[in-house]
Amino acid sequence: MTPRRRRLFWVLGILAGVSIAGGLALRAFQQNVMFYFDPSRIAAGEVKPGQRFRLGGMVEQGSLQRTPGSLEVRFVVTDFKHNVSVRYANVLPDLFREGAGVVAHGRLDASGTFVADEVLAKHDEKYMPPEVARSLRQNTASSTPAQPGKTAAAAAAAATSGGAR
């Protein structure tokens, strides 16, 4: 082989390797990326049936129900316009509480209940997941309900301060 052909061979080989890896990564990416929806967008029917996604919002005050002696919990996630009830059967994170922001991974079942397989609150109690803060801010900006709006605005404000390492 001449050096020139050898170099061509190398370049082609590397290109092939890179494009295979890139293609596979892109495929894995398309299949596994999770989109974020708040209750209003779910109410608007933006979620495809069976699609796994991230649900975010505030845990509604007084909505947490527990089946005594089991892990099964139910609570309502709200963005102060629409609500989604959530079912979960694992250990809740330390920072989960009513009136605080939450992000959950899972799917909607036939009755419209969100069945969560993972509930996230990996941050300190002042902190709101930014996407939750943003959707709450949008929802309070467009309509101004008296009491909950205040909470949401405060929560959104809190989202810009504080954090955890």
Add this chain to the structure above:
Amino acid sequence: MVVELGHYALILALMLAAAQAFFGLAGPALKRERWLAVVPSAACGQFVFVALAVGVLVHAFVNNDFSVRYVAETSNSVLPLFYRVTALWGAHEGSMLLWILVLSLWTMALVANMRHLPPSFAARALGVLGIISCCFLLFTLATSNPFVRLIPAAPDGNDLNPVLQDPAFAVHPPILYMGYVGFSVSFALACAAMIEGRRDQLWAHWMRPWTVMAWAFLACGIALGSWWAYYELGWGGFWFWDPVENASFMPWLVGTALIHSLAVTDKRGLFKSWTLLLAVTAFSLSLLGTFLVRSGVLVSVHSFAADPSRGIFILVLLVLMIGGALGLYAWRAPLMKSAAGFDFLSRESFLLFNNILLTIAAAVVFGGTLAPLIADTLGLGTLSVGPPYFNPSFLVPILPMLSLVALGMHARWRRGRLGEARRPLLLALGVSLVLALALSLGVYGHPFKLTPVGATVGFWIILSALIDPVDRLRRRLSLPASVAGMSIAHIGLGIFVLGITFVQSNTIERDIALKPGESAPVGAYRFRYDGGQDIVGPNYEGFRGKVSITRNGEPVSVLYPEKRRYWVQGTVQTTAAIAPAFNRDLLAALGEDVGAGAWSLRLQYRPLIRFVWVGALIMAIGGVTAVVGRRQRGLVASGVALPLATTAPGGIREQGGAP
């Protein structure tokens, strides 16, 4: 008053950093000998003032000076003294100060070793470090000054985040930063080489020990962080592909590639411009990591307060520094031509494969980490990328890379033959296959298809790394530090691969509600919940459960997981209890009181998880062995008349006698 002295010291440090940058770069350019002499002095002075500033802040923490806003935000008078000191890097401002301190420590290390370098080259490298230091000092003083006063002073502090009240937190950030920031030296040396337009490859020889040290620190820092997240956060895993984890992992991957391509450049004078590009990339990724963590643009456990002005400031710095370095590269890289050729199966080829695959792996992580940010900016919706993307995509380049390690270690320079290493290599492969099948099918059972593959690769790397040392021992030859270092590092890699393989394949996790006296099986173990009691600590109160573990009726261990409530912030904190052993971890964590006398519990069995951290640690030890050995033989950067065959890891064949 003392606090203002610290503030003032930081400003003086900025001035000296500017002097270091100016005289370091202008001196050689204008050929002013005397300007060169200023550079090390400026660097030393900068270090003194930075250290003074850090000392002042520590003083404020120790004395509970809540008139300093940063202290009031991150400390508290009931916080134990040890954590009051480590609270220094408990939030954004202090971590930036730590970053600067670590940078000036590396600068001092370069000053201490600069007698081995040509004066103008050393001055230029120090000048580049001065620019970096200048930028970060400016950033700290302008947007995140830890010395800002709080008027009126707070009566008491807001406390350190309970998650951070842990001994591992004392060492994790400094060591991680030693790694992160250590790549700045490689970067500075690369820039100096490009500014000078050096056509030789000596710069690669000078850069090697610095890169390996930074890489070793980074490996330790990442492993420590992973271990800390595992036992402290009680999420029950060691790696989550969290953006900030990725931010430290990407420079490590590129740094690994850099170490290997430096070996080729140093020994054979090939891949020069590629090596320079990697050096620039490794540090750029470190800067990007800093940007990701500090600006709060990505959702992460590690996110500090999001302050847009900070984000933009860092982004501008990032663009200037990376853009500047890449511009320099575009201008100078064409000078760095290398003419030598090599065979398809030579060591150069294997190291090239290593580099390509590691770079692809880093790109895979990069894409997944930045995709949410890019999608958000382009208005494509808020999305998140998690382990379902990272795990398979990362394996695509990494598994072939790992499979080639054993061969690459024993390939010859230039010529495409394995020679006398062929037989032991095949023998090692056979033994690995048997061991892997025995372990994955016999001992652990229920494997995935890839479990035996991963185990074979892990064993093969370990065994083939042993071929050379054992051979030398048998022939009563001495073992050069470089060979020992390479073998140790690769054995660490093999152990790491084995750990990951089995912990990923055979972990058992159960979330379950148990009443006192009830038990649940987890694999071969049975966990019994024996009730619990209320407890009170120095700055928290809580509940401590008791979990007894048995195996076939024999008692194995008793665990006391805790649920704590810290008074100052009212934060609830789970403290998982772990029964470690070299071959498995058993973990119990308390969920919450679920009523009817029961608690929810998280119970886990993880085989070989210790191998993951021990493997990373051994890799780092291998790197340090090679560097320290090189130093002791007086060869570190000893200049022009360097015997080619004596230094590099992998310089075995030339010395060890060809057939």
